[in-house]
Each structure stands twice: as structure tokens, then as C-alpha cells.
Amino acid sequence: NAGVMQNPRHLVRRRGQEARLRCSPMKGHSHVYWYRQLPEEGLKFMVYLQKENIIDESGMPKERFSAEFPKEGPSILRIQQVVRGDSAAYFCASSPPSGKATGELFFGEGSRLTVL
């Protein structure tokens, strides 16, 4: 069974460009979460999605950031007009439908964004 798949693993962008990070959850998982990890800081929750719905986006910056989890295909975290402060590791995690949840999130290996 494939785990949570994230791509690209590494992404370099210049200031002002757009970054798109993709996440395919584990098979059978319908919940996706995005976290950002900055140096010397822990993981900061960004957004929680189910298929075609944003459940909680309380951790998302108000501007330039958006996320989606379409009916078909991976979840996408999109950062428009990137700035140097967006440089970080972005982790995606997934979990089963609520009725089968065990309290465990399954994490991907992360996408490391570098903004020049």
C-alpha cells in the first residue's frame, strides 16, 4: 500500500512566481491536512479538507494561499506570488473517514519550497 505521496519533493521558485504542491492521500483516506514547518519551529496547522470541502482553514494565511481537494485527483496547496518567507517544508497528512479514525495522521515526506 502506498503511503501519502507528495510532489514535488523539492521546489525552487523566484519571488513573485506561483508554487503548487500536490498530495495524494493513502488509499481509503478521505481527509487531508496541510502543515507548514519552518526552521526552529514546530509544525503549524494550515488547512483541513475533505473531498470538495474545506473543513477548517484557520491556519491559512489570508492572502496568496489556497487549497483544494477535488473529487478526482490529489489535493493541491497553491501559493501565489511567493515571497522568501514562504520558504519552508510543507507536509501533507491524511486520515480515514471519521468513523474509522484512530487518532493517527499519516504524513507524507514533505515538499521543500525554496524561494530565491
Add this chain to the structure above:
Amino acid sequence: AQSVTQLDSQVPVFEEAPVELRCNYSSSVSVYLFWYVQYPNQGLQLLLKYLSGSTLVESINGFEAEFNKSQTSFHLRKPSVHISDTAEYFCAVSEDQAGTALIFGKGTTLSVSS
């Protein structure tokens, strides 16, 4: 609002020594507690969790953690560490058993040397 404090950012120890990684949390309601481990250039993996029942929980690789409600702590311990335990350890709290809103601490880097 929930928060998690990991008091030590770096913990260097020698192989076969005991170790304790400290974690304190704050929450106004009942919580569920987790420890995750992150090896270099990898994602996080669940190490152990407290949802209910016995306050002492164990992992398959010798770690244990005890939920102490009065001290709002969930410290992680291992009586004898190995070089392979070198990693970053994150404590996390959720008010939801499904862990749908995990709040993480800043992490503790455990460095085991021979």
C-alpha cells in the same frame, strides 16, 4: 486555546543512557495526546498516543509516555537509547480523538552518540 510546550529543543545523550523528553500542554477541555518522530528528510510517524484508559502508553520500540492530568504533562521516556533513536520528536495535542486538529510543539532533537 490549546498549546504544547516542549521544554528542551536539543537533548544530547550517550548510547544506552536513559532519556526523557518533556512535554506540557494547556487546554480547557479533555485532550488526546500524541508523540510523533521525524527522521531526517522524512515525514512524521506516530510513535505513541493517549486517547483514554491507562495513563501509561508504550511504543513497539521501547518508548513510553505517561499522561499526567494534574501536571498537564505527557513526557516521553526510554530507559536505554540507541544510535538509531536519533531524530526529532514532536508532542501534539488534540481535542478530537480523530486527531483532526493536531497542535504540535516545536520539537525536541534527540542526538544519541556512542
